[in-house]
Amino acid sequence: MTRHQSVRFTLLDQQIIDVDDRRIGRVDDLLWEQPSPGEQPLITHVLVGAQALGDRLGGITGWLMAHVAARLRGTTDPEGPTRVPTQLVGDHQDLVRLRVPLSELPQVAGLERWLAENVVGRLPGAGDADQ
Amino acid sequence: MTRRVLALVAAALLVALALWYGQAPPRSSEMYRKRAEETVQAMRSQAQVATFWLRAASAGRVTREAATVGIEDAEGDAGATSAEFAGWDPPADLVGLRDEVTDAGDDLTDALADVRIAAHHGQWGRLSEAAGQLDPLADRLASLGTRVREGGR
Amino acid sequence: MKPSKLLAFTLGTLSAIGGFIDIGDLVADALVGARFGLALAWVTVLSVVGIACYAEMSARITVQTRRPAFDLIRSRLGPGYALAGLLGALAVTGLLVMAELSGVALALQLATSVHYLLWVPVAAALVLVLVWVLPFETMERIYGLLGLTMLVFVVAVWHLIPDWFRLWSSATTPAPPAGETWPAYLFFVVTLIGAQMTPYEMFFFSSGAVESRWGPKDLTEMRVNVLVGFPLGGLLAIAIQAVAFLVFFDAGIQVEHLSETVLPVGLALGKIGLAIALIGVFAATFGATLETLFSTGYQLAQYFGWSYGKVQPPAQAARFTTSIASMLLLATALALTTINPITVTIVAVVFSATLLPFTFLPVLLVGNDQQVMGDLANGRLSNALGTITLGISILVSLAAVPLLVLTRAGTS
Numbered sequence: 001m002t003r004h005q006s007v008r009f010t011l012l013d014q015q016i017i018d019v020d021d022r023r024i025g026r027v028d029d030l031l032w033e034q035p036s037p038g039e040q041p042l043i044t045h046v047l048v049g050a051q052a053l054g055d056r057l058g059g060i061t062g063w064l065m066a067h068v069a070a071r072l073r074g075t076t077d078p079e080g081p082t083r084v085p086t087q088l089v090g091d092h093q094d095l096v097r098l099r100v101p102l103s104e105l106p107q108v109a110g111l112e113r114w115l116a117e118n119v120v121g122r123l124p125g126a127g128d129a130d131q
Numbered sequence: 132m133t134r135r136v137l138a139l140v141a142a143a144l145l146v147a148l149a150l151w152y153g154q155a156p157p158r159s160s161e162m163y164r165k166r167a168e169e170t171v172q173a174m175r176s177q178a179q180v181a182t183f184w185l186r187a188a189s190a191g192r193v194t195r196e197a198a199t200v201g202i203e204d205a206e207g208d209a210g211a212t213s214a215e216f217a218g219w220d221p222p223a224d225l226v227g228l229r230d231e232v233t234d235a236g237d238d239l240t241d242a243l244a245d246v247r248i249a250a251h252h253g254q255w256g257r258l259s260e261a262a263g264q265l266d267p268l269a270d271r272l273a274s275l276g277t278r279v280r281e282g283g284r
Numbered sequence: 285m286k287p288s289k290l291l292a293f294t295l296g297t298l299s300a301i302g303g304f305i306d307i308g309d310l311v312a313d314a315l316v317g318a319r320f321g322l323a324l325a326w327v328t329v330l331s332v333v334g335i336a337c338y339a340e341m342s343a344r345i346t347v348q349t350r351r352p353a354f355d356l357i358r359s360r361l362g363p364g365y366a367l368a369g370l371l372g373a374l375a376v377t378g379l380l381v382m383a384e385l386s387g388v389a390l391a392l393q394l395a396t397s398v399h400y401l402l403w404v405p406v407a408a409a410l411v412l413v414l415v416w417v418l419p420f421e422t423m424e425r426i427y428g429l430l431g432l433t434m435l436v437f438v439v440a441v442w443h444l445i446p447d448w449f450r451l452w453s454s455a456t457t458p459a460p461p462a463g464e465t466w467p468a469y470l471f472f473v474v475t476l477i478g479a480q481m482t483p484y485e486m487f488f489f490s491s492g493a494v495e496s497r498w499g500p501k502d503l504t505e506m507r508v509n510v511l512v513g514f515p516l517g518g519l520l521a522i523a524i525q526a527v528a529f530l531v532f533f534d535a536g537i538q539v540e541h542l543s544e545t546v547l548p549v550g551l552a553l554g555k556i557g558l559a560i561a562l563i564g565v566f567a568a569t570f571g572a573t574l575e576t577l578f579s580t581g582y583q584l585a586q587y588f589g590w591s592y593g594k595v596q597p598p599a600q601a602a603r604f605t606t607s608i609a610s611m612l613l614l615a616t617a618l619a620l621t622t623i624n625p626i627t628v629t630i631v632a633v634v635f636s637a638t639l640l641p642f643t644f645l646p647v648l649l650v651g652n653d654q655q656v657m658g659d660l661a662n663g664r665l666s667n668a669l670g671t672i673t674l675g676i677s678i679l680v681s682l683a684a685v686p687l688l689v690l691t692r693a694g695t696s
Contacts, residue, residue: 013359015355023591169695172538183535191555192555194558197547197550
């Protein structure tokens with residue numbers, strides 16, 4: 001690998017899909033940890049969701065986005081924006097592919113779940129796809 | 132952050148200024164005369180559109196439904212155009228011009244209202260004569276427009 | 285070629301035609317034809333070339349990466365820039381949804397003389413039901429086929445027995461005719477470009493490529509759709525200008541309503557021609573409602589990374605489905621405030637013209653990215669046309685609002 005690989009281009013803002021090829025969201029932010037002083041920082045979690053994105057964007061727009069998103073989340077997580085541990089991330093060449101299906105990530109895409117259960121899912125024909 | 136806010140405020144002010152300029156009533160005699168000419172041309176166009184629809188309907192080229200809608204559109208436009216013009220204060224020396232234009236506007240809206248009512252009542256036989264009523268109005272507006280443009284009154 | 289392949293070919297083309305003609309075109313082309321004759325026909329030619337270039341580019345990006353063009357804007361240019369683009373696009377396209385929906389209602393009004401505001405909720409309900417029930421390609425097919433009826437405008441030109449020399453000399457004189465000023469002429473250049481080179485056409489075409497699951501082997505089919513569909517759309521636009529010219533120009537009539545757009549067809553071809561024109565207008569505005577509506581959903585979903593589209597059940601793309609339904613509701617509410625849809629169209633179209641360079645630039649950049657595009661990266665023709673179009677869009681973007689103010693939206 002001769003090209004300098006920056007996480008900015010290879011990981012951040014990329015589309016995340018689960019093991020069933022279903023779109024979940026994007027890599028909206030990354031959580032780093034420095035195990036001990038002097039050591040290389042590691043990415044421990046991938047943050048997903050408009051709350052994480054709003055925090056990252058900053059400014060008035062970012063604040064607005066983060067607050068609205070925090071309100072709209074199905075679950076209330078005191079820890080802050082939704083996070084996915086990096087162990088669950090598989091190949092991230094082009095799309096960021098997770099090793100597990102969405103059903104095993106209850107904290108991710110809460111709004112999607114809520115809408116699917118309470119609004120869209122209740123309408124007739126909601127389960128039918130195009131052939 | 133403050134720079135961005137300032138930029139946004141400046142942009143908003145610019146937009147507001149631009150909109151105000153666009154909507155502002157005419158102030159000088161020259162501008163007033165120009166707006167008068169535009170108004171008269173618009174009204175003449177509206178009279179002629181109505182005539183087109185009426186003639187097309189009597190010739191069976193268009194359905195009565197479509198002609199009714201066309202006439203309603205023309206009437207609505209005529210009302211809006213003359214009301215807008217009437218709302219502008221004329222310069223002292225052009226009060227007569229204002230009267231001429233608003234008179235023509237009133238006659239036009241009356242004529243078009245009659246046409247619209249007859250159309251709604253299904254009196255289509257009567258309407259080809261109504262088209263005849265609109266022609267002299269259109270001519271009157273045309274000559275008024277020429278006089279305004281040439282600086283007469 | 286297998287019959288089904290041929291069908292797919294023609295139908296993609298038809299939706300490109302339908303996508304080109306919408307309420308903005310229907311009114312702007314007639315307006316321009318009545319005031320300027322064919323002196324603005326060159327703008328249509330320019331717009332066709334420009335939008336075809338960028339539609340092909342964004343679809344080619346999709347064909348190679350299996351992801352639509354807007355999807356890649358955030359990945360390559362960052363969330364901040366993409367958010368600005370998203371908000372601008374949502375505002376303009378949202379206004380257009382309202383205008384197109386009103387256009388459907390206006391077409392129904394012309395057919396029945398029942399007031400258009402009463403038709404607005406009916407049209408919205410029809411859109412909602414069809415979007416829910418019908419597969420993507422069937423939707424495209426229906427309004428694509430019905431949109432073919434717009435060709436009646438071309439027939440009408442013939443039937444008006446025009447002075448062809450006069451048409452030709454009008455088309456080849458790119459200057460305002462007597463009685464019109466240059467600022468007004470230039471304002472309508474901007475308006476036509478805004479009405480004919482709309483970003484949603486590009487995004488819809490490339491998202492549609494995802495929905496139709498196009499891959500590199502479909503490249504030729506995609507190019508045929510572009511090369512046949514958009515020019516045909518341009519031909520229709522010029523035909524609308526021409527009939528308005530032939531009927532209204534000498535009488536000095538100004539066009540401000542959809543009713544005036546179809547009147548010349550009635551005069552030329554009688555009630556049958558008028559009926560066919562109304563079907564065409566209905567199909568064009570209905571199709572445009574669907575396209576603008578879906579565009580807003582796609583843009584939102586692609587920015588945030590949600591699942592979207594009709595390839596999966598609505599329950600698995602809940603946020604996408606909800607945003608589309610909400611947008612339709614918003615558009616209906618806006619239409620029911622009785623605000624003039626033609627005014628909204630002009631405003632939306634002028635602001636769309638202002639935002640054009642910001643939508644074209646990322647697509648041009650991604651199209652040139654060798655890493656992403658591989659052997660399907662832009663060739664010299666694509667880049668040449670793309671850069672020229674981008675340059676023109678920058679000029680248009682800068683001139684749009686000043687001209688809007690200076691000419692008071694073309695009235696002086």
